[in-house]
Each structure stands twice: as C-alpha cells, then as structure tokens.
Amino acid sequence: MNDIPEQPGAAAQPPGPGGPAADDPVLDVRGLVKHYPGRSRAARRNGPIRAVDGVDLRIGRGEVLGLVGESGSGKSTVGKCVARLTDPTEGRIELLGRDISTINRRAMRPLRRDVHVVFQDAYSSLDPRMKIGDIVGGPLRQHGEGDAAQRRRRALDMLERVGFRARMATRFPHELSGGQRQRVALARALVMAPRLVVADEPVSALDVSVQASILNLLLDLQADMGFSCLFITHDLSVVEFISDRIAVMYLGRIVETATREELFAHPQHPYTQALLSAAPVPDPRTTRAAGRVVLRGDLPSQATRIPGCPFHPRCPVAVDRCRTEVPPLAGVTRADHPVSCHLVDPATGGPDITQGRNGVVHHTS
Amino acid sequence: MPLLEVTDLRVQYRTEDGPVHAAKDVSFSLERGEILALVGESGCGKTATAMAVPRLLDGGNATIGGKVVLDGTELTRLPEKRMQDIRGKDISVVFQEPMTSLNPAYTIGKQIGEVIRRHTDMNRGQVRERVVELLELVGMPDARRRLGAYPHELSGGMRQRVMIATAVACDPKVLIADEPTTALDVTIQAAVLDIIRRLREELGTAVILITHDLGVVAEVADHVVVMYSGRHVEHAPTAALFDKPQHPYTLGLMDALPARAARRGGRRRLTEIPGMVPPPTTDPDACQFAPRCARADAGCTAKRPALSRVDDGHLVACYHPGPGGTA
Numbered sequence: 098m099n100d101i102p103e104q105p106g107a108a109a110q111p112p113g114p115g116g117p118a119a120d121d122p123v124l125d126v127r128g129l130v131k132h133y134p135g136r137s138r139a140a141r142r143n144g145p146i147r148a149v150d151g152v153d154l155r156i157g158r159g160e161v162l163g164l165v166g167e168s169g170s171g172k173s174t175v176g177k178c179v180a181r182l183t184d185p186t187e188g189r190i191e192l193l194g195r196d197i198s199t200i201n202r203r204a205m206r207p208l209r210r211d212v213h214v215v216f217q218d219a220y221s222s223l224d225p226r227m228k229i230g231d232i233v234g235g236p237l238r239q240h241g242e243g244d245a246a247q248r249r250r251r252a253l254d255m256l257e258r259v260g261f262r263a264r265m266a267t268r269f270p271h272e273l274s275g276g277q278r279q280r281v282a283l284a285r286a287l288v289m290a291p292r293l294v295v296a297d298e299p300v301s302a303l304d305v306s307v308q309a310s311i312l313n314l315l316l317d318l319q320a321d322m323g324f325s326c327l328f329i330t331h332d333l334s335v336v337e338f339i340s341d342r343i344a345v346m347y348l349g350r351i352v353e354t355a356t357r358e359e360l361f362a363h364p365q366h367p368y369t370q371a372l373l374s375a376a377p378v379p380d381p382r383t384t385r386a387a388g389r390v391v392l393r394g395d396l397p398s399q400a401t402r403i404p405g406c407p408f409h410p411r412c413p414v415a416v417d418r419c420r421t422e423v424p425p426l427a428g429v430t431r432a433d434h435p436v437s438c439h440l441v442d443p444a445t446g447g448p449d450i451t452q453g454r455n456g457v458v459h460h461t462s
Numbered sequence: 463m464p465l466l467e468v469t470d471l472r473v474q475y476r477t478e479d480g481p482v483h484a485a486k487d488v489s490f491s492l493e494r495g496e497i498l499a500l501v502g503e504s505g506c507g508k509t510a511t512a513m514a515v516p517r518l519l520d521g522g523n524a525t526i527g528g529k530v531v532l533d534g535t536e537l538t539r540l541p542e543k544r545m546q547d548i549r550g551k552d553i554s555v556v557f558q559e560p561m562t563s564l565n566p567a568y569t570i571g572k573q574i575g576e577v578i579r580r581h582t583d584m585n586r587g588q589v590r591e592r593v594v595e596l597l598e599l600v601g602m603p604d605a606r607r608r609l610g611a612y613p614h615e616l617s618g619g620m621r622q623r624v625m626i627a628t629a630v631a632c633d634p635k636v637l638i639a640d641e642p643t644t645a646l647d648v649t650i651q652a653a654v655l656d657i658i659r660r661l662r663e664e665l666g667t668a669v670i671l672i673t674h675d676l677g678v679v680a681e682v683a684d685h686v687v688v689m690y691s692g693r694h695v696e697h698a699p700t701a702a703l704f705d706k707p708q709h710p711y712t713l714g715l716m717d718a719l720p721a722r723a724a725r726r727g728g729r730r731r732l733t734e735i736p737g738m739v740p741p742p743t744t745d746p747d748a749c750q751f752a753p754r755c756a757r758a759d760a761g762c763t764a765k766r767p768a769l770s771r772v773d774d775g776h777l778v779a780c781y782h783p784g785p786g787g788t789a
Contacts, residue, residue, distance in 0.1 A: 167647035167648065168647055274738065304503035304504055304674065305503065305674070305676075305715060305718045305719060306503060306714060306734065308720075309718035309719075309732035309733065309734050309735075310732075310734045312720065312732055313732055313734060316730060316731070331647065331648065332720075333648065333721075334719065334720040334721030335720050337721070338720035338721075338723055338732070339720070339730075371649060372648060372649060374652075375651065376677070376721075377651070377655070377675065377678050377680065378680060378721060379679070379680045379716070379721055380680055380704055380722070381680045381681075381700050381701050382704070391652055391653050391656060392649050394603070395619055395620070395650065
C-alpha cells in the first residue's frame with residue numbers, strides 16, 4: 098500500500114555506537130499498518146482512523162531508538178504493536194528474527210520475556226493492592242522462573258539495581274513518589290532481562306530533577322544489561338539526550354530517521370525542521386525564536402486521507418508534486434539518513450523552510 | 463510605582479495533617495508590559511502564589527497573608543463583591559487545561575461574550591464584533607464562522623486560543639497564565655507563546671507566567687522568580703538567571719535539563735539533585751534546600767537566609783551563592 102522502498106544502505110549501517118551485528122537486529126518492523134475501524138456513523142463515512150500507516154524501523158542490539166512525534170502521530174500505537182498489546186492491521190514485526198505480527202496470544206506468551214513495556218503513568222500501571230516486591234517479581238512468576246525464594250531474591254536484586262533497599266519490597270505503590278513508582282515500573286520491566294524495552298513517555302509526568310535521575314538510571318541499566326530500547330516521547334530534549342538514533346513520526350508515518358547528532362545538526366524534512374525550531378531552548382542567548390517557523394493549522398485528523406505527502410497542507414515549501422505523489426522514505430544525502438520528502442537534494446540536503454513562500458514565518462528577536 | 467506589588471505573601475491551607483504553608487513571604491513586583499515567570503517543580507507554591515493575587519484559592523481552607531497591591535488598590539482585604547469586578551477585567555487567568563475550563567454546553571462565542579457583558583455596557587452587536595476581533599487577535603482562522611462552535615469541536619491549541627481570548631476580552635492589566643502550553647504539542651506551544659508575546663507588545667498586558675519549563679522561561683520571560691518549597695529563592699532578569707545562576711537549587715535545575723546536557727556534549731549524564739522536597743507542613747528557620755545542597759554548612763541550618771542582592775536586580779536567598787561548583 099505504500100511504496101516505501103527497502104533501504105539496503107541504511108540496513109547495512111551499524112546501528113549506533115557500540116551496536117554490533119547489524120544484520121541481526123533485535124527488532125525489525127516492515128510496512129506496519131494499524132487502522133482502527135470505529136463503529137460510529139462518522140467513522141463509517143470517513144473510513145478508519147489510520148493511526149499507523151506504513152512504518153519501517155529497525156533497532157540494533159543495545160541501541161536506543163528515539164521515536165518522536167506530536168500527539169496523534171501514531172508513535173504510541175507503534176509501541177503497542179511492537180509489544181503486541183494490540184494486533185497490527187498489516188505488516189511484519191520481527192522480534193529477534195521471529196515474526197510476531199500474527200501469532201496468537203498463547204504463542205506470544207513465551208516471547209514476552211524478551212519485550213517489556215514502561216508506561217508514562219506509573220501509578221495506573223502498578224496494581225495498588227500489590228506489594229512492590231510482588232509487582233517486580235510478577236513477570237518471574239508468570240514465566241515460572243525458579244521457586245518462590247529464588248524469585249524473591251531476583252526481585253530484591255532488581256530493586257537494588259534501581260536504587261532501592263530491601264525494605265521497599267513490602268511497601269505499596271501509594272506510599273511512593275512519582276519518581277519512585279517509575280523506578281518500580283522499570284524494575285518490573287527489566288527483571289526478566291528482556292532484549293527490548295518499549296518505553297512510552299516514561300519521564301513525561303515527572304519534574305526535571307526526578308526526570309534526570311530516571312534518565313540516568315535508564316542509561317546506566319542499558320549499558321549494564323545491554324537491552325535495546327524503543328523510546329517513545331514528544332520531548333525533543335529528552336530524545337536528543339537519550340537516543341542513539343531518532344525516527345520522527347508525522348500522521349502515522351516516519352518522515353525522517355538519522356543518528357542523533359545528524360538529525361539535530363542537519364534536519365532535512367520540513368516537519369523535522371519546524372519541530373526543532375519550535376522547541377524552546379533553555380538558553381536565552383541561543384533562542385531559536387529568531388528562525389522560528391510556526392506551522393499553519395493543526396495536525397489533521399487521522400481519518401482524513403491526504404493525497405500526496407501527508408505533510409503538504411502545512412508545509413511552507415510544498416510544490417505541486419507534493420500534492421499528488423507520496424514521497425518515499427529514501428536516503429538521498431546519506432544512506433543512513435532516510436527522509437520522506439521530494440525536495441531533498443543530494444548536494445544541498447533538505448529544503449530551507451524559513452524561505453517558504455507561503456509559510457507563516459516570524460522573525461521575532 | 464509598579465503595576466502590581468506583592469509583599470510578604472503567605473498562603474496557608476488547613477488540612478488534616480495540620481497547616482500547609484504553600485507560599486511563604488513571597489515578594490515581587492510587576493511592571494506594565496512585563497512578563498514575569500514563576501518557576502519551580504510540583505508543590506513549590508508557584509500556583510498558590512499566583513492565584514492568591516486574584517484570590518482564586520479555596521476560600522474555606524486557604525488564608526492569604528501579606529499585601530497585594532494592584533494599581534493602588536490593596537486586594538487581600540477587598541470584599542468579595544468588589545473582587546468579582548476585578549477578576550476578568552483587571553486580572554484574568556488562563557489555565558493549563560482548556561477543556562475543563564471551558565463549558566462544554568455553550569458555544570465559544572457565548573463564553574467569550576459573557577465576560578464582556580459582565581464588565582461592560584456593550585449591546586449584543588458590539589459584543590459579537592468584539593468577540594470576532596478577539597478571536598482574530600489570538601489567530602483563530604475563520605473567526606466569524608467559529609462563533610457558534612462548541613469546545614469539543616476544537617483542537618487543544620484552538621481551545622487554548624479561546625481561553626486566551628476570554629482572558630484578554632476586557633484588556634486586563636495582569637494576565638496570569640498557569641502552565642498555558644504544558645498540555646500542548648510543541649509546534650502549537652510555539653504559536654501560543656507567540657500570542658502571549660504579542661499581547662504584551664500590542665496591548666501592554668503584564669503577564670505572570672507559571673511554568674515548570676525553563677525552555678519556555680528563556681523564550682518569553684523578562685524576569686524570573688525561582689521557587690522552592692514555598693519560598694522564592696532567586697529572582698533575576700532572565701538573561702542573568704541563565705548566565706549566572708546563583709542559588710544551588712537553580713543550578714541543580716539547569717544541570718538536570720536534558721537540553722542543556724545535550725549542548726554541553728561529552729558524557730551522557732544528567733546532574734541529579736539528591737534527596738527530596740521537604741514536606742510542606744514544616745517551616746523551620748533554616749534554608750529548606752540545605753539537606754540536598756552540596757554547599758550547605760552549619761550556618762545554613764541555623765538561620766534562614768534572607769533574599770539579598772548579588773547584582774543589579776538579581777536577588778538570591780543563599781549564604782553561599784555563585785555559579786558553578788555545585789556537585
């Protein structure tokens with residue numbers, strides 16, 4: 098349904114610093130589609146909600162891939178499909194070389210030891226009636242690991258790794274602060290030593306000083322345990338801090354993927370450029386307001402079918418071709434920097450959106 | 463004379479666990495057309511401080527002490543009836559969550575118009591024209607056609623524009639914006655911050671911006687008050703605060719920011735602030751940050767440091783102020 102070509106060049110690149118075995122990715126997603134049909138009259142008239150509309154992504158061993166996008170971009174749905182918390186409509190999801198996109202719950206169960214999820218709201222994802230020790234030991238029990246004493250020891254061990262003393266095991270979630278709860282959620286996700294962690298906005302509800310400790314902890318544990326991570330967030334500064342590679346989503350598709358340094362230094366897709374220019378920088382000297390591009394309008398509904406490039410109605414530099422032809426996600430300037438935009442030039446890179454003819458450009462000082 | 467002068471403001475809530483000191487001896491002033499940011503983490507008292515100005519606190523449980531003088535009028539002792547004439551006209555508020563602060567049963571035209579009808583003698587036609595003008599001011603496309611729209615028909619960014627239009631309907635002297643962009647996407651946030659900047663330039667509105675986001679502060683604020691545990695610990699012009707932060711807590715906040723860490727480059731590690739915020743029921747005569755502070759000594763816990771001047775317009779409540787060398 099999408100003419101997104103294979104990226105042999107991109108695939109052959111080592112997946113980030115220290116990520117060996119490029120031909121052996123932990124996660125390989127191809128042509129992922131998730132449509133929610135909906136039963137209302139509006140849904141029947143407008144067609145399904147196209148939450149994810151053709152996504153390809155790979156995560157190498159020990160790699161942190163940041164998936165960034167605004168609300169409604171489909172980033173969380175990608176995470177849910179990858180962990181098989183929902184069934185994808187189309188596409189292939191390979192976890193450690195095994196296609197999990199269509200297997201049933203029973204067949205999925207043993208594979209769940211390899212993929213775990215950390216959600217944004219640690220409070221609602223922890224059972225209020227369970228003690229912390231039982232919560233962290235839960236996955237061990239479900240997978241029938243060892244006997245009760247061994248499970249208890251492993252749970253305590255994991256709690257210690259996220260910075261808790263043993264007495265934490267007898268507490269209940271309501272006794273903990275937001276940051277402590279997120280540590281517990283992290284401990285539960287990691288107690289089985291999974292190969293892939295899907296972290297969906299894990300620090301978005303936390304204050305900056307607490308956020309800092311969780312991000313540090315996640316990176317420490319990742320270096321220690323070597324798991325790969327799909328880190329889903331709307332926060333550009335967090336994604337810049339934590340990711341080896343970053344994929345930018347817009348309206349159910351990935352519009353650009355690059356290494357962290359490359360994406361922030363040379364953003365090519367007009368949406369990426371606008372997103373980066375919109376992010377407030379905590380430094381009044383280098384404020385980006387000067388070259389800021391304020392996009393027109395809001396994110397369209399995911400039910401609307403937009404001909405051509407999905408971003409063209411808001412794009413300040415769109416040309417006629419953008420209105421009719423879907424741009425492929427292709428590495429024009431570099432094989433490991435695929436961009437889905439007609440205007441990327443092999444020599445000069447992405448278009449300069451501050452020069453947009455029909456964009457609303459503010460040059461405030 | 464400043465437009466708004468807040469002196470030794472204290473906000474106290476009665477709770478089952480005893481009195482909670484939400485704001486303690488907070489003082490600041492606001493000039494016409496100035497954007498002042500109140501920054502701090504959850505529970506630091508920034509919202510209590512700002513909402514004490516229009517007295518939008520739980521009347522039964524909250525007591526407000528100190529002085530709040532708006533243009534020569536002392537507000538803390540004003541009868542509630544007089545206060546109602548001031549709210550929405552001289553001081554108005556934009557809340558974080560536009561969906562819960564808009565009434566889902568009324569069109570946006572009616573809701574914005576209500577403020578105008580309450581405070582002016584305009585007739586229906588005039589009110590309608592004023593509402594269209596306001597919607598255009600906040601960048602609502604197709605303003606006239608949107609008068610009959612209900613809040614649920616609008617996106618989050620558009621709803622926040624309606625909130626701002628309502629707030630500035632009577633040209634308030636002071637606009638209090640409580641995390642106005644926190645619930646919005648970053649591209650929409652940029653547009654809303656643009657509107658706030660423009661209101662200041664075009665209407666001369668003074669703004670108290672409550673936020674936890676130092677990025678937003680750097681973009682729009684003229685002055686910043688950093689709050690910790692109910693007290694303001696540092697007060698500075700925005701550029702000075704980011705250039706030469708003085709209070710160890712401010713420094714800690716800045717070093718904890720991923721955006722600044724990414725800019726510093728090198729080792730991927732954020733600076734953490736050890737420990738936790740003290741419970742709001744306590745109010746000892748000591749620096750409340752001392753237990754978490756690397757610079758703390760016996761003096762810090764013996765007596766609370768007063769706000770003192772370190773530079774022009776730069777105040778800090780610390781015995782060991784200065785940039786750098788926290789960790």
